Amino acid sequence: xxxxxxxxxxxxxxxxxxxxVNQAIVNYGANPGRSGHKLAMKSSEIIxxxxxxxxxxxxxxxxxxxIFTLNCTHSINIVLKGLLSEGDxxxxxxxxxxxxxxPLQALKNKKNVSYxxxxxxxxxxxETLNNFRDALQENTKLVVCTHVSNVWGIKLPVERIxxxxxxxxxxxxxxxxxxxxxxxxxxxxNKYDFVCTAGHKGLYGPMGxxxxxxxxxxxxDTFMEGGTGSGSEFFEQPAEPPDKFESGTPNLIGIAGLSAxxxxxxxxxxxxxxxxxxxxxxxxxxxxxxxxKIILYTERPTSGxxxxxxxxxxxxxxxxxxxxYLNQNYSVAVRAGLHCSPLAHKHFGTEEVGAVRxxxxxxxxxxxxxxxxxxxxxx
Amino acid sequence: xxxxxxxxxxxxxxxLIMMNSITSVMRAKEIIAKKGLRSQIVRTPKxxxxxxxxxxxxxxxxxxxxxxxxxxxGISFTVPTRERERK
Numbered sequence: 001x002x003x004x005x006x007x008x009x010x011x012x013x014x015x016x017x018x019x020x021v022n023q024a025i026v027n028y029g030a031n032p033g034r035s036g037h038k039l040a041m042k043s044s045e046i047i048x049x050x051x052x053x054x055x056x057x058x059x060x061x062x063x064x065x066x067i068f069t070l071n072c073t074h075s076i077n078i079v080l081k082g083l084l085s086e087g088d089x090x091x092x093x094x095x096x097x098x099x100x101x102x103p104l105q106a107l108k109n110k111k112n113v114s115y116x117x118x119x120x121x122x123x124x125x126x127e128t129l130n131n132f133r134d135a136l137q138e139n140t141k142l143v144v145c146t147h148v149s150n151v152w153g154i155k156l157p158v159e160r161i162x163x164x165x166x167x168x169x170x171x172x173x174x175x176x177x178x179x180x181x182x183x184x185x186x187x188x189x190n191k192y193d194f195v196c197t198a199g200h201k202g203l204y205g206p207m208g209x210x211x212x213x214x215x216x217x218x219x220x221d222t223f224m225e226g227g228t229g230s231g232s233e234f235f236e237q238p239a240e241p242p243d244k245f246e247s248g249t250p251n252l253i254g255i256a257g258l259s260a261x262x263x264x265x266x267x268x269x270x271x272x273x274x275x276x277x278x279x280x281x282x283x284x285x286x287x288x289x290x291x292x293k294i295i296l297y298t299e300r301p302t303s304g305x306x307x308x309x310x311x312x313x314x315x316x317x318x319x320x321x322x323x324x325y326l327n328q329n330y331s332v333a334v335r336a337g338l339h340c341s342p343l344a345h346k347h348f349g350t351e352e353v354g355a356v357r358x359x360x361x362x363x364x365x366x367x368x369x370x371x372x373x374x375x376x377x378x379x
Numbered sequence: 380x381x382x383x384x385x386x387x388x389x390x391x392x393x394x395l396i397m398m399n400s401i402t403s404v405m406r407a408k409e410i411i412a413k414k415g416l417r418s419q420i421v422r423t424p425k426x427x428x429x430x431x432x433x434x435x436x437x438x439x440x441x442x443x444x445x446x447x448x449x450x451x452x453g454i455s456f457t458v459p460t461r462e463r464e465r466k
Contacts, residue, residue: 032401033400033401033402035422036420036421036422036434041420044401044405045405047401048401048402048405048406051402052409062406062453063402063405063406064400064402064403064406228400229401229432230399230400230401230430230431230432230433230434231399231430231431231432231433232431232432233428233430233431233432234430234431238399238400240399240400240403240455241402242400242402243399243400243402
């Protein structure tokens with residue numbers, strides 16, 4: 001099989017990640033952060049090492065600013081539901097995933113939280129920035145902004161949006177599900193308030209891992225409460241991070257794999273990974289541009305302007321049918337439909353038909369791109 | 380090394396720096412190690428644990444220096460009080 005569905009989750013994982021997961025199951029089976037015996041301390045050490053690597057990877061000097069979650073959606077929910085109160089207003093980009101829109105809609109229904117959508121300009125970052133500024137209201141508490149669209153690969157000027165919002169005292173949540181591991185995200189330097197990401201995509205960790213990186217733990221109410229192995233005498237949830245947000249037994253096996261994922265990224269270098277993916281995507285884009293049956297929606301991918309995704313349609317063929325054609329005839333795995341992002345599809349008018357998404361990883365090759373491009377000439 | 384005889388706990392508790400979360404205690408251990416101070420992570424003895432379960436750093440030498448470094452790094456901790464030691 002040729003796997004191009006890496007925006008959903010990367011596959012295969014690096015050999016080192018598989019090894020780390022196996023080692024965690026075989027050798028480190030104790031519950032971390034609870035007991036004091038040697039095995040429990042070893043498990044705690046694995047978790048702490050990953051936390052430290054994550055902090056350093058995202059330019060944060062405090063490992064306690066890193067909260068382990070189940071996935072990016074979980075991280076986003078912790079922020080939205082922990083920060084927003086009755087009557088607050090939120091600005092979101094028009095490329096957001098349902099991981100943002102659904103909790104926001106629930107907050108609208110239950111807590112009278114309102115939101116405005118800011119259009120991401122296809123022309124300039126300046127225009128995008130102005131659109132965000134125009135959407136702000138007196139009661140705007142938070143701006144939520146995807147770093148890279150999971151459908152179109154468009155990169156948003158999150159550094160500039162954050163700087164602008166901070167002038168008005170507004171917090172910013174960056175959804176880095178598609179950009180972490182591909183683009184440099186320096187949380188401290190850019191003063192990002194909340195960085196949410198998945199561990200199982202560009203960070204090459206196992207599924208069931210996610211991260212929230214924030215120095216503002218004191219602004220957030222708890223999302224869930226329970227045992228943390230600390231302060232057990234009290235029914236009150238500990239106020240100290242990360243325990244405040246990490247109740248229950250953590251995903252040691254997943255986190256051990258994620259830790260190896262960070263090592264992999266540091267060894268290869270994210271710039272190298274980005275260059276590799278860009279080479280594949282530009283080659284594919286150029287081939288598709290010559291194919292009269294293909295409808296492309298975005299500009300030719302350029303380093304620094306987009307992430308590792310291209311979506312397209314085949315004229316007069318439903319996106320799911322096109323994906324099934326690739327699956328059945330060439331064993332090529334792609335994602336079709338709306339990609340859990342109806343808002344992003346509305347941006348290019350594809351909300352009725354969806355699109356076919358190609359998302360390579362570091363492990364895809366030019367030969368595979370060539371096969372895909374040839375397959376699409378035969379459709 | 381912390382020995383779990385009651386009288387020895389009283390004797391050695393002055394070498395404990397108590398924290399709630401395992402993350403804090405691991406970070407503190409890492410920070411003082413960079414300054415050349417040795418320490419060991421232990422579960423806080425129940426008789427000393429003001430806030431229920433937690434972890435402590437057992438610092439056999441230069442405990443005051445260790446406290447100073449940890450305080451400067453912004454990690455909150457407590458130290459055993461005489462009253463609690465007597466319990």
